[in-house]
Amino acid sequence: MKDFYNHDLNLVLYRNDGNAIPKSILFNSFARILKKDGLPQLSIHSLCHTHAVLLLESSAHMKYIHKRLGHGSMGITAEVYSRISKQRKTP
Missing domain, CATH: 1.10.10 (Arc Repressor Mutant, subunit A)
Incomplete structure (x- = not known):
């Protein structure tokens, strides 16, 4: 993905176009996954x-x-x- 990655932040997760995923999307997605699987709410950190x-x-x-x-x-x-x-x- 080196050719697509647009940041020097060394991110683990990023969009297909190489840009950073907005924090709100990460936080909300993580919360939905936990809820769906019946797990307690945790911070993504x-x-x-x-x-x-x-x-x-x-x-x-x-x-x-x-x-x-x-x-x-x-x-x-x-x-x-x-x-x-x-x-x-x-x-």
Whole structure:
């Protein structure tokens, strides 16, 4: 899709024409999917947290997770996810 992608934002989801999907469409679509499947309402950002937790559970290094999530600093990632990392190590 490189030829069609029109942004330097490194987006995961975008329209067929390469432009960004408006946030309202993403949020509303995600809410409809959750409702249709009888799941509790969650923010679309919760997918990011789920991804990070799955990476931690697979023993990914915090630096890799930091880069993958695109946080501004390693400190942000460590602060948010170190608690989860510690819980993983506790029997």
